[in-house]
Amino acid sequence: MAGLGDVVRGTVQIAEAMGVTLKALATKPVTVEYPDEPIAVFPRYRGRHMLRRYDNGLERCIGCALCEAACPTGAIYVDAAENDPENPVSPGERYAKTYEVNFMRCVFCGDCEEACPVEAVVLTQAFPLPEQERRSMIFVKEQLLEPPDANIAIRPAH
Amino acid sequence: MSEPTLDAALPYSDLLPGAVLAVEKNIEGESLVVAPDQLVAVAEQLRDHEGFDLLSNLTAVDYLGFPGRSAADRFEIVYHFYSTTRGGGPKVLKARLPETNPALPTLMSVYPGADLQEREAYDLYGIRFLGHPSLRRILLWDGFNGHPMRKDWQEAYFEAESKPFKSRHPVGHHIWAEDRNPWGSNVNYPAGFDPETWSQPVTLRPLERHSGSNGVSGALKTERIVVNMGPQHPSTHGVFRMIVELDGETVTALEPEMGYLHRNHEKIGERNTYLMNMPYTDRLDYISSMSNNLAYAIAVEKLLGEAYKPTERAEYLRVIMAELTRIVNHLFSVGTFFNDLGAFFTPLLYAVRERELILDLFESVSGSRMMCNYMRFGGVVADLPAGWLETCHHLVHERLPAKLDELERYLIGNEIVKQRCIGVGYLSAADALALSCTGPQLRGSGVPYDIRRAEPYSIYDRFDFDVVSFDGCDVYSRFLVRMEEMRQSVRILQQALKQLPEGPIQAAKALGAYTVRPPVGDVYGRIESPKGELGFYLVSNGAGNPWRYRVRPPSYINLNALAPMVVGNKVADAVIILGAIDIVLGEVDR
Numbered sequence: 001m002a003g004l005g006d007v008v009r010g011t012v013q014i015a016e017a018m019g020v021t022l023k024a025l026a027t028k029p030v031t032v033e034y035p036d037e038p039i040a041v042f043p044r045y046r047g048r049h050m051l052r053r054y055d056n057g058l059e060r061c062i063g064c065a066l067c068e069a070a071c072p073t074g075a076i077y078v079d080a081a082e083n084d085p086e087n088p089v090s091p092g093e094r095y096a097k098t099y100e101v102n103f104m105r106c107v108f109c110g111d112c113e114e115a116c117p118v119e120a121v122v123l124t125q126a127f128p129l130p131e132q133e134r135r136s137m138i139f140v141k142e143q144l145l146e147p148p149d150a151n152i153a154i155r156p157a158h
Numbered sequence: 159m160s161e162p163t164l165d166a167a168l169p170y171s172d173l174l175p176g177a178v179l180a181v182e183k184n185i186e187g188e189s190l191v192v193a194p195d196q197l198v199a200v201a202e203q204l205r206d207h208e209g210f211d212l213l214s215n216l217t218a219v220d221y222l223g224f225p226g227r228s229a230a231d232r233f234e235i236v237y238h239f240y241s242t243t244r245g246g247g248p249k250v251l252k253a254r255l256p257e258t259n260p261a262l263p264t265l266m267s268v269y270p271g272a273d274l275q276e277r278e279a280y281d282l283y284g285i286r287f288l289g290h291p292s293l294r295r296i297l298l299w300d301g302f303n304g305h306p307m308r309k310d311w312q313e314a315y316f317e318a319e320s321k322p323f324k325s326r327h328p329v330g331h332h333i334w335a336e337d338r339n340p341w342g343s344n345v346n347y348p349a350g351f352d353p354e355t356w357s358q359p360v361t362l363r364p365l366e367r368h369s370g371s372n373g374v375s376g377a378l379k380t381e382r383i384v385v386n387m388g389p390q391h392p393s394t395h396g397v398f399r400m401i402v403e404l405d406g407e408t409v410t411a412l413e414p415e416m417g418y419l420h421r422n423h424e425k426i427g428e429r430n431t432y433l434m435n436m437p438y439t440d441r442l443d444y445i446s447s448m449s450n451n452l453a454y455a456i457a458v459e460k461l462l463g464e465a466y467k468p469t470e471r472a473e474y475l476r477v478i479m480a481e482l483t484r485i486v487n488h489l490f491s492v493g494t495f496f497n498d499l500g501a502f503f504t505p506l507l508y509a510v511r512e513r514e515l516i517l518d519l520f521e522s523v524s525g526s527r528m529m530c531n532y533m534r535f536g537g538v539v540a541d542l543p544a545g546w547l548e549t550c551h552h553l554v555h556e557r558l559p560a561k562l563d564e565l566e567r568y569l570i571g572n573e574i575v576k577q578r579c580i581g582v583g584y585l586s587a588a589d590a591l592a593l594s595c596t597g598p599q600l601r602g603s604g605v606p607y608d609i610r611r612a613e614p615y616s617i618y619d620r621f622d623f624d625v626v627s628f629d630g631c632d633v634y635s636r637f638l639v640r641m642e643e644m645r646q647s648v649r650i651l652q653q654a655l656k657q658l659p660e661g662p663i664q665a666a667k668a669l670g671a672y673t674v675r676p677p678v679g680d681v682y683g684r685i686e687s688p689k690g691e692l693g694f695y696l697v698s699n700g701a702g703n704p705w706r707y708r709v710r711p712p713s714y715i716n717l718n719a720l721a722p723m724v725v726g727n728k729v730a731d732a733v734i735i736l737g738a739i740d741i742v743l744g745e746v747d748r
Contacts, residue, residue: 020568031512042518044543046525070672072434074323079330100332101370109437109531123525128228138332156545 035128038153045154046108047124049101051144054091059145060120062092067112067121069139075105076112094116099141103129124148174199182252185461185679189236189250194262197253201237201268209251210239210592212607214267215682215693215710216276218283222257222309224699229257233285236695237265238682242591242605245526248682250737260285266312266631271594271718282307282424297417297747300356306422309478320429321705362403362411363721374531382410385729389418393498393733398568400720400732407728412721416714419747427707432458432535432674435707440529442709443745445490448483448520449687451533452476456615457683457694458535461676465536472537472665473617474658479523480552480616480685481647481654482516485558487688488598488640489513490646491740495637496569498737499578505569514559519550536668547655554651562644570641579634583723583735586631594716597690598643599739602636604629609686616685620657621650635733635736640740673702680706689713689740709748713741 032039041047052060063080079098089095112121126148131137168178169190177196182189192200204210215238221227231254237622238248253262264271264287277296284305287293295302304311315335317323326333336748347353362384388399397418403411418564423442427435439454440447455476459466468476490513493506522543524532532538569575585595590603600607601745606627610618626642629636676698690712697706724732 030514040526042522042543044523044525044540045521066672068322068432071322072430072437074317074321074326077327077332078325098330102332107437107441107527107529108526109440110525111433111437111531133333 016070026076029070033097035092035151038042038151039128039155041125043125043154045127046110046113047152048103048124048129048148049112049139049144050122050124050147051096051099051141053145058088059090060093060118061096062090062120062146063094063096064117066115066117068148070115072111073105073107074107075102076100077102087132096141099144101139101144103131103137103139104134123156125152127152170200170203173203184250185463185677185681187247187250189252191252191254194253195517197251198263198265200251201239201265204239204249205249205268208249209241209243212240212242212596213265213271213594214238214240214248214596214684214691215695215708215712216265216272216279216280217695217706218285218307219680219697219706219708220283220307220309222264224705227447231255232257233260233283235279236680237286238693238695240612242600242607247613250682253284260284261288263288264290266290271715273593274715274718275594278748281305282422284308292363294359294361297420299344299417300359301347301351301353303346303351306425310686314346316340318429319430319735322436360401360413360415362413363627363666376451387729387732388415394736395494395741396744396746398637398735398736398743399488400724400736402724402729402732404729407730409724409727409729409732410512412724412732413720414720415719416717417747419743421748423748424707424709428704430704431672431702432676432704433672435704436533437529437531439709440531441744442711442748443487443687443689443692443742444528445711445742446483446688447528447530448479448485448532449487449685449692450617451530452480453683453687453692454694455533455535456685457696458674460681460683461679461696461698461738462535462674463677466665466674467651468537468616469662469665470659471541471661472663474654474664475538475542477616477618477621478651478654478658479520479530479538481518482550483689484515484647486516486646487740488644490689492637492640495734495737495740496575498734499575505565508561508565512558515553515557517748519546519553522546534664534668534675535671537662537664541663544628547658550651550657554648554655558648559645562641562648564643570638575637576634578731578734579583579632580630581632581634582727582731583633583636584631585719585723585740587629589722590631590719593722594715595719596692597686597688597712597716598636598639599690599716599719601625601627602639602738603631604635606686609684609691612742613684615683621653625649631669633734675702677698684710686709687712688743689742690716709745711745711748713739714746714748716744 065078068076068078077100078096080094081097083095101154113123170177177193177200178190179193181193217236219234230601233255235253237251239246276290279285281295281297282305317325382403385402385404387402388394389397399415401413402409439450444451490507496505513645520530521527524530583602587605589604590600604627606625608625611625623646626639628638649702678700680697682693682695684691688699690714693710695708696704699705723735
């Protein structure tokens with residue numbers, strides 16, 4: 001049989017435990033109503049790729065394919081072509097005629113970004129990448145040149 | 159591989175004449191080339207007279223086409239032994255086997271922990287270990303044709319020997335693998351194999367070793383039934399299957415079955431360049447990716463030599479990340495352990511809340527919460543962003559200690575937890591060592607063996623911390639070890655944050671080094687990851703890709719002890735014993 005001491009101790013413990021619960025009621029929830037509310041990522045977040053342009057509209061990519069060589073999963077494919085001097089696509093001698101990223105394979109490690117000598121390919125903060133079928137998961141150059149449009153907020157570094 | 163030195167005074171020439179064939183000098187020291195038939199005798203000598211009580215790593219290497227090798231010594235089995243009493247570096251044994259019918263005696267009579275690793279070497283290399291009680295495939299199934307880690311084995315959708323795979327875009331656009339080689343017609347069964355009539359050859363091994371209180375009582379005569387726990391079972395933390403033989407509610411035999419998540423990580427690693435493997439290591443033990451990065455970086459840096467020694471600041475950043483990872487891992491492990499105990503998700507959410515704050519730190523420094531890909535050879539990839547240190551300082555000095563107190567107050571003294579855990583899953587210190595257990599599982603059996611103290615890597619010799627061990631030898635002790643280790647990690651973090659120097663984050667030589675070509679040789683680098691000893695055994699032939707890339711996964715090898723711990727307990731306890739091993743299937747199955 002439980003003695004009076006046990007009953008008192010048990011009651012105190014239950015009250016203590018309920019106290020924890022009640023305290024949690026008063027705290028602000030940490031959950032975010034995604035996708036209604038944007039989700040906050042940090043500036044260095046590694047999401048969907050983007051090919052950058054210079055301010056004058058020329059593409060940065062010079063088609064050197066270092067990103068392709070650095071890619072651990074073989075997600076990137078670059079095919080370079082000579083620039084037309086009259087109407088250049090990029091400031092260098094060559095530009096990327098084809099630039100594909102296969103998001104079925106990409107693991108968002110960021111090695112392409114590190115390998116790029118002209119800071120052309122960068123990983124943006126965009127992470128939602130749903131598509132209806134596997135074959136549309138290969139993004140071609142035109143798609144990659146567009147800045148991503150997504151429900152994302154960027155939080156300060158800290 | 160350097161030339162074998164053939165001098166007259168080979169080790170053990172007096173005790174075991176003819177056992178050691180040569181002594182090989184290597185990057186880290188020396189290794190003994192042993193005659194396969196004398197291997198067991200040499201291992202007995204090492205264990206009984208020289209104190210090498212832990213068989214840490216056992217693996218095979220295929221030297222087909224390696225310079226200086228022929229068909230007579232194509233395969234090599236490598237053993238790394240450590241001493242938990244003395245600490246320090248390994249004793250390395252190598253046994254060379256011919257191309258035809260490679261076989262050598264099993265080490266299970268001396269080190270029972272060789273069990274799973276020998277089965278893996280059999281599975282992936284086709285090397286037979288004579289006398290092994292259950293030499294079946296472990297990661298692959300019986301319908302798999304060939305032994306995939308052999309150098310002459312190619313998969314059905316083979317692309318190229320090394321990356322980048324040009325074959326993927328031969329005509330200027332992407333070619334889908336399934337167009338070239340449609341699903342369903344790329345399966346190649348071994349000769350005489352019929353998937354329709356196949357049934358899994360599981361032999362439930364009777365347990366020879368009864369340790370402690372796990373005795374089966376035979377009061378009531380009941381029929382024994384065999385139950386599959388898993389692969390789709392919430393308690394197995396992934397796709398892991400335990401074949402359990404039950405007598406009433408008591409487990410009488412258990413056989414772990416794994417490989418559902420097998421992707422042949424090591425073969426992929428051989429086709430990658432050294433740097434490309436870094437993001438792959440994130441995905442081994444995905445709860446603690448920073449630790450995996452560190453272990454791999456340390457192994458490759460050993461191979462690369464002094465020029466790639468990380469800078470001071472990088473060393474500190476690595477230690478800070480590794481210790482934060484340990485806290486993340488143990489919080490998660492303790493939380494899910496309480497799930498297994500039946501305290502469904504409430505303690506886990508308390509633990510995960512703190513974990514989330516640390517993952518925020520990881521995301522802001524590396525760009526990803528879990529797949530960090532943060533370390534590089536000779537340093538780390540990025541310096542801390544502004545404000546990171548302040549946040550980390552607050553977390554380490556104020557928030558985490560308070561929250562660990564809170565967790566401890568609610569969890570450790572809990573009467574139900576004690577009732578469920580104390581005395582369950584008994585594993586004596588001797589058994590834990592014999593079964594090659596490492597990490598919290600070994601320290602929960604009262605062996606204070608921590609690689610950070612026994613063989614300090616990076617800069618762990620500069621920090622003041624205690625090696626935690628509890629000698630209850632049960633699930634409760636392992637849980638206590640994890641709780642206390644988090645406190646010790648906080649201690650290390652406090653010191654590291656205080657001492658963190660300014661300076662470059664990558665060694666000068668390592669800057670922009672995308673392709674590293676280490677000198678010829680082999681190396682074993684290991685760290686104390688949160689789950690145990692995580693090691694990488696690398697063989698280089700001087701090229702940009704590793705010749706052999708072997709992961710010594712702690713949670714896979716800790717599973718050696720699963721059956722001995724579970725047998726004799728109730729089936730509900732099997733769940734918490736598995737939970738207390740703390741497995742991650744990404745690492746178990748690789």
